[in-house]
Amino acid sequence: MRGGWSKTVAVLGAAGLLAVSACGNSDDGGSGDASASKDVTVFTWWADGGEKAGLDGLVSTFATECKDFKFVNSAVAGGAGSNAKQVLANDLAAGKPPSTFQAHAGAELGDYIKNGQVDDVSDLYKEFGLDKAFPQSLIDNLTVDGKIYSVPANVHRANVVWANPTVLKKANLDATKAPASVDAWIADMDKLKAAGVKAPLATSKGFAEEMVMEVVLLAELGPDKFTGLWNGQTDMAGADVTAALEKFKKILSFSNADREAIDWPDALQYVNKGQAAYTVMGDWVAAQQLADKVPDSAYTYWPAPGTGETFQYLADSFTLPTNGQTPEGAKCWLKVVGSAEGQKAFNTKKGSIPARSDAVATDYPKYQQAAMADWKSKKIVPSCAHGAACTLGQNDSILSAMGQFSSGMDVATLQKALVAAAKPN
Amino acid sequence: MHGRIRTWGPGALVLLPTVLLLGYFVYGLIAWTFNTSLTDKHNARPVPTNHVGFENYVNLFGEERFLNSLKNLGVLTVAFIVGTLIFGLIWALLLEKGVPGEGIFRSVFLFPMAVSMIASGVVWGWLLNPSQGDDARGLNRLFSILHLNFLENPWWTGGSRWTTMASIALPAVWQLSGYIMALFLAGFRGIPPELREAARVDGASEFKLYRYVLFPQLSPIALSALIILGHMSLKLFDLIYAITGPNQFRTEVPSVYMWNTLLRSDMAKAAAIAIVLLAVVAVLVIPYVAYTVRQENEE
DSSP, X not given: OHHHHHHHHHHXXXXXXXXXXXXXXXXXXXXXXXXXXXXXXXXXXXXXXXXXXXXXXXXXXXXXXXXXXXXXXXXXXXXXXXXXXXXXXXXXXXXXXXXXXXEESSHHHHHHHHTTOBOOOHHHHHHHTHHXXXXXXXXXXXXXTTBOOEEEOOBEEOOEEEEOHHHXXXXXXXXXXXXXXXXXHHHHHHHHHHTTOSOSEEOOTTHHHHHHHHHHXXXXXXXXXXXXXXXXXXXXXXXXXXXXXXXXXXXXXXXXTTGGGOOHHXXXXXXXXXXXXXXXXXXXXXXXXXXXXXXXXXXXXXXXTTOTTEEEEEOEEEEOBTTOSOHHHHHHHHHHHHSHHHHHHHHHHHTOBOSOTTOOGGGSOHHHHHHHHHHHHSEEEEOTTTTSSSOHHHHHHHHHHHHHHHHHOOHHHHHHHHHHHHSOO | OHHHHHHHHHHHHHHHHHHHHIIIIIIIHHHHHHHHHTBOOOSSOOSOOOBOTTHHHHHHHTOHHHHHHHHHHHHHHHXXXXXXXXXXXXXXXXXXXXXXXXXXXXXXXXXXXXXXXXXXXXXXXXXXXXXXXXXXXXXXXXXXXXXXXXXXXXXXXXXXXXXHHHHHHHHHHHHXXXXXXXXXXXXXXXXXXXXXXXXXXXXOOHHHIIIIIIHHHHHHHHHHHHHHHHHHHHHOOHHHHHHHOTTXXXXXXXXXXXXXXXXXXXXXXXXXXXXXXXXXXXHHHHHHHHHHHHHHHXX
16 A cells, blocks of 8 residues: 555656646746847737737837837737736736736726836827827826826727618618617617517627627716716716616617627627627727628618717727836837827728827728717717726626626616626725 | 664655645645735735735625525536436446447547537537527527427526526536446446346346445445546536636636636635635545545555
């Protein structure tokens, strides 16, 4: 027996050693101590598709503008950034920040600011003239206690409904313009249902349902009260919120039964195939439709009903980490990110619009031209689901509540969870 | 003196790396996690943390989301263990009779175990599509093709906690039943043929043979199976993550909740969940280890 034990122990010990040495290896591989101070490590979750193409565009501009420095790609793929955020959190906790990292502009950046992990870049805004180039309402959204901590590379719009005109025709609905209000939208869905469309709205799990809830809240409460929901100025427990959530419940009841089991591209396919009339999704759908070669005539889009005068935004931005490597190179990267050429190189490939209001519209495809016009003229409000208005922690709580709501459909429970989530942590 | 070192010296030397490694990487880190769970480190801010006693645990057990995840885990574990034991035993019984092509069947039943849970989870996620009727996909589609429409159901997206977690347990049962079959089959084969012959000579019916002669011989194996399945189920993460995604209240278990909590940098709460999970596993495993050690000593 004893012989058996020591053998087992020896094998376990050897396995343990192997595991430890394996860990050691992988640890050094990733970031790598920048021996040359010319390396600018850029941390993103843009690893493939249009996002990678956009990043490549930025990199080529960087290569000509910042000849003294060398771009080092430190992208982490997968999970729409959730893997990357975990890796980044570890690097930051270990005191080994990259030269610059990607983060959603707004509240999601708030955690890094509170943690003292990013530096104020207000001076760079003046130096590069960004304070004039970006719309004032965006700058207001980015400013925390009088300081700005990141440079946005792009802007997406979240409050967009994508519709199939052929399906709308079944119920004799006008495909060219949005229903005037949430109530009118519900009435239209009733008509579609009567015309044989079983699930007029296609939606999917997690953040897609959250986006539907957000556009209903935005339409019912108006932009100012909506923005206040997430910063404590509007009472989340209020009766007007309850009323809006009841409408959200009604709208969700018009959606596909398998919503908890699919992702947003599947929901979009339901619309494209004519199984559903509408889907609520950010304007990265436009790039997806282009990539899937869906002709312009096969779909239409408008701002979510009742939100036509607002532009619900989310933006990817780059930061200047505290004690980062090669700060001068990082500043040059931020200059490229904020510049007209950099934003053009990035956004024409990624399918988003530039944050600068002086961009030339004709450089962009059809949908983006319309979005750029709205970006200048509409009221800008932040998106919670995409980190502009809410932190990662708040979104975790809200997404959990969404999943619960999707099956139980209990407005009181949802509102209680939202009240708890909206509290600043 | 010299002689005594010679007896235990080499053994101790061989043991030393293990003791150090396990001591640091397992027990040391458990202690560290436990210590973290007693602090107020709820974010990544570089501020000093304070010890707050068992506040995190009190908060956890007062939280609907955590209690929900514990209940889910309990139901999942029962459904998974019962399902796996039943199928494992049935297959073992069938193969034990010595069917032709036994090797093929054994491989077929064992193969699912070779699939990684994250991969099978992705595929089962498609199979368990909740659409029904004309839009049915996955297993529901299969049922409708076979005119078994009454079997169509929303799987984990609707119904009670039991149907939800049983749907999640289904892929796990599929994966592990073959393993349990192999355990039982080895058990059957280990029973000396004389016992069967003696029972038959004494005129025992087939049912009585199994009930009073063979099954009692399998009870140590059944116990091992129970412990293996139990601790697997308690730690189950990848399958649930792949089928339902990270933020699904209906199917959330403590391990998934811990991951979500860690993603939002709430170290203290995540550590508390980890310690609760460890305690639950310990309740299951420690009596078993004590029992085996005592048995070995008796031998």
